[in-house]
Amino acid sequence: MVSTAVVRGTAVAAALVSLLAVPAHATPLEPGTTRAEVAAAAAAAPDMAGLRNTLRAATRQGAPGAMARLDDHGSVQWAAVGVADRGTGRVLSNADRFRIGSVTKIFSAVVLLQLADEKKLALDAPVNRYLPGLLPDDRITVRHVLSHRSGLHDYTNEMFARTVPGFEAVRNKVFTYRQLVNRSLSKPRTTAPGGPYSYSNTNFIVAGMLIEKLTGHAVSTEYQNRIIDPLELSDTFYVHPGTKIPGRHARGYLTPDTAGGALVDATEQTVSWAQSAGAVISSTRDLNTFLSALLGGRLTSRAQLAQMQRWVPAGSAQAYGLGLRRRDLSCGVSVYGHTGAVQGYYSYAFASKDGKRAFSALANASNSGTVHTTMLGSLDSAFCGKQTKKSRGTARSADPQEDSEPGKAPARP
Numbered sequence: 001m002v003s004t005a006v007v008r009g010t011a012v013a014a015a016l017v018s019l020l021a022v023p024a025h026a027t028p029l030e031p032g033t034t035r036a037e038v039a040a041a042a043a044a045a046p047d048m049a050g051l052r053n054t055l056r057a058a059t060r061q062g063a064p065g066a067m068a069r070l071d072d073h074g075s076v077q078w079a080a081v082g083v084a085d086r087g088t089g090r091v092l093s094n095a096d097r098f099r100i101g102s103v104t105k106i107f108s109a110v111v112l113l114q115l116a117d118e119k120k121l122a123l124d125a126p127v128n129r130y131l132p133g134l135l136p137d138d139r140i141t142v143r144h145v146l147s148h149r150s151g152l153h154d155y156t157n158e159m160f161a162r163t164v165p166g167f168e169a170v171r172n173k174v175f176t177y178r179q180l181v182n183r184s185l186s187k188p189r190t191t192a193p194g195g196p197y198s199y200s201n202t203n204f205i206v207a208g209m210l211i212e213k214l215t216g217h218a219v220s221t222e223y224q225n226r227i228i229d230p231l232e233l234s235d236t237f238y239v240h241p242g243t244k245i246p247g248r249h250a251r252g253y254l255t256p257d258t259a260g261g262a263l264v265d266a267t268e269q270t271v272s273w274a275q276s277a278g279a280v281i282s283s284t285r286d287l288n289t290f291l292s293a294l295l296g297g298r299l300t301s302r303a304q305l306a307q308m309q310r311w312v313p314a315g316s317a318q319a320y321g322l323g324l325r326r327r328d329l330s331c332g333v334s335v336y337g338h339t340g341a342v343q344g345y346y347s348y349a350f351a352s353k354d355g356k357r358a359f360s361a362l363a364n365a366s367n368s369g370t371v372h373t374t375m376l377g378s379l380d381s382a383f384c385g386k387q388t389k390k391s392r393g394t395a396r397s398a399d400p401q402e403d404s405e406p407g408k409a410p411a412r413p
Contacts, residue, residue: 109323252344
């Protein structure tokens with residue numbers, strides 16, 4: 001089943017004019033691409049037919065359902081295919097909440113950047129200044145942690161070396177932050193502090209510890225007071241160590257490592273293995289509201305938003321800032337946000353440079369590199385439109401360092 005909707009603003013003509021005026025933020029031109037093509041792609045209307053085809057493809061590849069929502073200058077468009085619950089057959093809807101995995105990292109980074117605005121934190125100060133003795137190297141700074149350049153080993157590599165058994169071992173377990181950090185420190189570091197980007201959930205466990213130390217409050221309280229309440233995100237929650245998703249939600253299904261194995265319903269879990277690295281629950285509507293506010297300058301000062309967008313290379317057609325990923329699409333347009341996964345859910349949340357075009361998507365499956373790569377193609381439909389077919393025409397494949405889920409096929413949350 002396919003459901004779609006378009007909700008227009010008060011004046012269709014005005015909305016169309018504003019859509020065509022979306023400013024382009026183009027990356028360096030790819031060979032064979034002209035500046036005119038880049039500008040045209042940046043202003044292109046979304047390709048909703050292409051988006052629906054992408055969602056359908058994800059369900060053919062094993063996702064029970066897939067959905068997406070686009071907020072663009074007062075216009076809202078959405079699409080959903082498949083089911084939210086394999087047991088009851090209930091169809092998936094953009095009203096459904098879901099686990100957002102590593103999109104949580106943007107929430108954690110925003111809180112720390114707000115603390116930097118409040119002069120309670122210096123990005124280039126050693127983590128050990130605020131958490132004495134936590135890390136074995138005083139050269140590791142807050143900036144290194146937020147940009148995945150600390151060299152701290154990702155403890156989830158061993159935790160989920162076998163996807164389903166690894167998940168079942170932790171789905172009801174409650175960890176302390178220090179227990180997770182200690183798992184990382186038992187392994188050699190991957191780079192020297194300030195070295196190349198090397199994705200690690202440990203970094204954002206440290207970020208959670210910094211938030212709690214500097215504020216005296218749980219991360220849930222800081223998310224609520226600094227982001228959720230001010231933006232009126234009614235579908236966004238941090239329930240750790242609770243295991244249930246409040247209200248109407250999509251169930252999440254984990255794909256076993258063995259081909260043809262039965263999907264595992266992974267909906268209920270503590271997500272304690274991720275916490276401030278990946279345990280937030282939200283909806284497509286709330287994620288678009290959040291990214292629009294962030295990139296529109298409503299959550300941090302202009303100076304801190306600029307710090308968030310100091311990019312380092314992070315794989316093919318990607319760069320990483322401070323808790324924020326830049327993806328460079330097939331048409332030359334760049335979008336800003338994060339991908340994420342937690343067992344049972346692949347999520348995608350990106351926006352234009354100014355935040356005025358925001359897009360979120362979900363497939364309620366995980367540990368499937370095929371589904372993940374297919375869903376990445378939804379970004380081209382949302383931001384490049386039909387022009388994509390005239391030029392590159394294909395979605396970029398997932399990079400090995402891309403943050404998806406703990407498991408075998410792109411593997412981090």
